[in-house]
Amino acid sequence: MTDLPTLEDYLNTAQRNTKSVFLDMELASGSLELNALGLPRVRSGNFAIIFKVRCSKKTYAVRCFLHMPSDLKERYKNISDTLHKGELKNANVFSDFTFLEKGIVVNGKPFPIVKMEWINGLTLGEFINKHHNDSATLTNLKNEIRNLQSYLYDKQIAHGDLQPGNLIVSKDGLDLKLIDYDGMFVPGLKGKKASELGHSNFQHPERNKDNFHSYLDWFGFIQLDVSLTFLIENPNLWDLTYSDEEGILFRATDLTKPLESKIFFELSKQVVNINKLDAFTEICINHFSSIPIQNTSIRIPSSEKNYTYKPPFKSTKSTVHTADKSNPYLSDYQIVNGNTFPEINGFIGKRVEIIGKVVDVREGKSQFGLDRRLRPYIYLDMDELKKGKLFRIKFLPDIVEGAILSGSSLPNKKWIGKWITITETIQPKNILNHPSFPSGLSEIFVLVNNLNQVKVLSESEARYRLEGNKAKLEPASKPKTLQIYKNYWLTKAL
Numbered sequence: 001m002t003d004l005p006t007l008e009d010y011l012n013t014a015q016r017n018t019k020s021v022f023l024d025m026e027l028a029s030g031s032l033e034l035n036a037l038g039l040p041r042v043r044s045g046n047f048a049i050i051f052k053v054r055c056s057k058k059t060y061a062v063r064c065f066l067h068m069p070s071d072l073k074e075r076y077k078n079i080s081d082t083l084h085k086g087e088l089k090n091a092n093v094f095s096d097f098t099f100l101e102k103g104i105v106v107n108g109k110p111f112p113i114v115k116m117e118w119i120n121g122l123t124l125g126e127f128i129n130k131h132h133n134d135s136a137t138l139t140n141l142k143n144e145i146r147n148l149q150s151y152l153y154d155k156q157i158a159h160g161d162l163q164p165g166n167l168i169v170s171k172d173g174l175d176l177k178l179i180d181y182d183g184m185f186v187p188g189l190k191g192k193k194a195s196e197l198g199h200s201n202f203q204h205p206e207r208n209k210d211n212f213h214s215y216l217d218w219f220g221f222i223q224l225d226v227s228l229t230f231l232i233e234n235p236n237l238w239d240l241t242y243s244d245e246e247g248i249l250f251r252a253t254d255l256t257k258p259l260e261s262k263i264f265f266e267l268s269k270q271v272v273n274i275n276k277l278d279a280f281t282e283i284c285i286n287h288f289s290s291i292p293i294q295n296t297s298i299r300i301p302s303s304e305k306n307y308t309y310k311p312p313f314k315s316t317k318s319t320v321h322t323a324d325k326s327n328p329y330l331s332d333y334q335i336v337n338g339n340t341f342p343e344i345n346g347f348i349g350k351r352v353e354i355i356g357k358v359v360d361v362r363e364g365k366s367q368f369g370l371d372r373r374l375r376p377y378i379y380l381d382m383d384e385l386k387k388g389k390l391f392r393i394k395f396l397p398d399i400v401e402g403a404i405l406s407g408s409s410l411p412n413k414k415w416i417g418k419w420i421t422i423t424e425t426i427q428p429k430n431i432l433n434h435p436s437f438p439s440g441l442s443e444i445f446v447l448v449n450n451l452n453q454v455k456v457l458s459e460s461e462a463r464y465r466l467e468g469n470k471a472k473l474e475p476a477s478k479p480k481t482l483q484i485y486k487n488y489w490l491t492k493a494l
Contacts (some may be wrong), residue, residue: 126236203219259307
């Protein structure tokens with residue numbers, strides 16, 4: 001297959017009228033959701049980006065691929081044949097979808113997309129962040145996740161990437177839907193290898209592409225069950241473990257070496273049921289093939305071993321300090337230093353985990369896009385403006401206004417000097433008009449899609465995670481400047 005378009009290619013394409021963008025007649029008649037800048041709002045992952053398209057009768061998630069296996073068409077045919085027939089046709093846990101081999105036109109060439117019915121609700125990560133202090137709601141959620149596991153087991157299918165971003169929650173935790181079916185196993189795909197390995201923070205350390213079968217999700221279900229059980233017992237664990245949509249209590253580092261994990265150590269001191277923690281530890285330590293499989297609900301067998309967890313280097317009531325280099329931090333994404341502009345510049349168009357110290361916080365109101373209203377914004381500057389090259393984390397008006405309405409806390413000047421992390425896609429470079437810089441101010445940024453994405457870290461935790469940056473860097477080959485951005489308001493909120 002011809003090389004797939006880049007993020008920049010898709011963003012440039014999305015500026016056009018949908019009639020010239022989509023080959024599907026329904027999508028061509030629709031309109032793309034825009035952000036406050038008047039640009040198409042994009043949600044991104046490792047393998048694809050998603051646009052939201054509103055049509056006359058329905059709203060769709062349009063999945064555009066950045067990477068894909070050569071047999072994706074065959075895989076989606078088998079998945080579609082399974083989910084769109086028999087009992088599964090009306091299953092409440094899936095979204096209706098169509099794989100279109102020729103769905104979007106980029107640079108004059110057609111490329112495949114998945115057209116999926118838009119599901120309203122919060123991602124599992126957003127939902128738990130909002131309700132982690134509500135034990136009754138989390139109990140409902142845990143029971144529904146168990147019901148989902150039983151349903152998938154009964155139908156002999158597996159999602160393949162069971163993680164918070166792929167579960168949409170509504171009705172106070174009583175309704176769950178799975179999205180993103182690229183890595184799904186259905187009986188018709190038996191004998192193939194997995195096309196992806198799933199989010200490493202929710203997978204067994206030994207999982208590989210040879211593991212592709214109907215019980216592929218079992219580790220993820222067990223991990224979510226354990227995490228929710230402990231959060232119900234002690235809601236403070238959410239902040240103690242820096243939990244967010246990328247990791248609920250545990251990270252890949254912890255799953256790989258649980259006996260040396262600071263998180264496992266903290267849990268061993270605080271959880272009510274130490275046997276459940278020991279049992280989960282044993283599952284992590286044992287081979288992938290040893291993951292227990294049951295057909296009713298998730299019942300982790302009590303461990304016959306009493307494990308001793310290595311004490312952390314240092315611990316406080318509010319943070320877990322992890323400075324032990326013998327157990328390096330593992331991320332599902334490339335780790336990038338947010339205070340190093342050249343490094344950020346090398347990963348434009350890539351979804352990465354960004355860690356850095358806030359240099360300045362810019363708050364105010366201004367006009368965005370074609371909207372003449374004054375609307376609030378917050379920018380976290382990770383460099384000094386006077387350098388002429390700036391990386392920013394942007395909270396656009398829709399995020400700020402939503403937080404104000406819900407009473408959620410937002411960054412303020414007190415964040416200056418704090419260490420933070422966010423996992424997001426780095427947007428194309430933008431050249432801003434500025435009186436102090438005749439050639440323009442170079443700005444690179446990420447857009448915050450939900451408040452839970454940005455987490456404050458202790459300095460020791462931040463530096464520990466940055467040690468993971470020692471791995472070989474694989475920057476984008478040719479960082480680009482998205483020229484179209486110059487045609488929209490971007491300069492007033494400096």
